Amino acid sequence: MARIIIPLPSLDFDPSEVAIPWKILRRHGHQVLFATPDGHTGRADALMLSGEGLDFWGFLPGLKNLKLLGLALRANAEARQAYADMENDAAFCAPLKYGDLRVESFDGLLLPGGHRARGMRAYLESEVLHRFIAGFFDEDKPVAAICHGVLAAARSVSARTGKPVLHGRQTTALPWKLESSAWSMMRFAGRFWDAGYYRTYAEQQGEPAGYWSVEGEVRRALAQDSDFKNVPAGTPGFFRKTSGLFRDSDTDTSAAFVVVDGNYVSARWPGDAHLFATTFADVLSREFARTGQASGLPAESLEDTGSAT
Known part of the structure; x- marks a missing residue:
């Protein structure tokens, strides 16, 4: 059994990107722990759970419960149920503090995402967390990052090389195409009074479109532009994988796309959450088979899979 740590912001993380991996990793027999900046229980982005407030009438108290876009954009039923189950998990309710994390205490690191600037910036900008992430890469321990979690990795600098830990790695992350389409939807058909809801960072005057997108910033951390991977044209099910209209499930991962580079999964x-988590579980199993041991530290000491490359 591997011991996995999932750092979270205090609020506004994406519920699907946390709860689905939590469920799948536990199903594979792994122990999953959590950490937040202050050691208090984190809270997911409520809009992604309820869908209330994502339609253009969402600012009206009497109408916000009426959902149209909200039904399509919120976490699906499986993810919402997984999140409800996770809320009763002892480890989720009693997270560690970022400052107490030690690389040697864990066998794997999973970095989830979320987009709402209100809560996510503290997670993405934490120097304490960046050093912890860098330690995992420097020791070549298994790391999984999804969506804005890849941005947290891209901002982490190796103590060995002085370069971003993703320099020399192949990775994917939230594509600008998906980020910009969601942003446009909010500006013109949804939460127009909070048009930046889907943009954690926005461009300033004179900066090109997408410069501060997840894809834009991650690309700048890589050794070469071709190390950023999108679904190749001509891939079977290309539209299903790239339109943003379909999500994978326990029984069907045809809509998903992940990239594996050694012990790093993105x-x-x-x-992509199901394929992402099952692929990471495979990497953990492979690493355990190679080393023959997990961290072995007690909890008290801390008071169908596949991939595309």
Whole structure:
């Protein structure tokens, strides 16, 4: 059994990108722990759970319960149920503090995403967390990152090389195409009074479109532009994988896309969560078979899979 740590922001993380991997990793027999900046229980983005407030009438108290876009954009029923189950998990309710994390205490690191600037920036900008992430890469321990979690990795600098830990790695992340389409939907058909809801960071005057997108910033951390991977044209099911209209499930991962580079697994958005988690479980099993041991530290000491490359 591997011991996995999932750092979370205090609020606004994506529920699908946390709860689905939590469920799958536990099903594979792994122990999953959590961490937040202050050691208090984290809270997911409520809009992604309820869908209330994502339609253009969402600012009206009497109408916000009426959902149209909200039904399509919120976490699906499976993810919402997984999140409800996770809320009763002892480890989720009693997270560690970022400052107490030690690389040697864990066998794997999973970095989830979320997009709402209100809560996500503290997670993405934490120097304490960046150093912890860098330690995992420097020791070549298994790391999985999805969506904005890849951005947290891209901002982490190796103590050995002085370069971003993704420099020399192949990765995917939230594509600008998906990020910009969601942003446009909010500006013109949804939450127009909060048009930046889907943009964690926005461009300033004179900066090109997408410069501060997840894809834009991650690309700048790589050794070469071709190390950023999108679904190749001509891939079977290309539209299903790239339209943002379909999500994978326990029984069907045809809509998903992940990239594996050694002990590093990356994915794009909540629609990849099942394949992302099962692929990471495979990497953990492979690493355990190679080393023959897990971390072995007691909890008290801390008071169909596949991939595309």
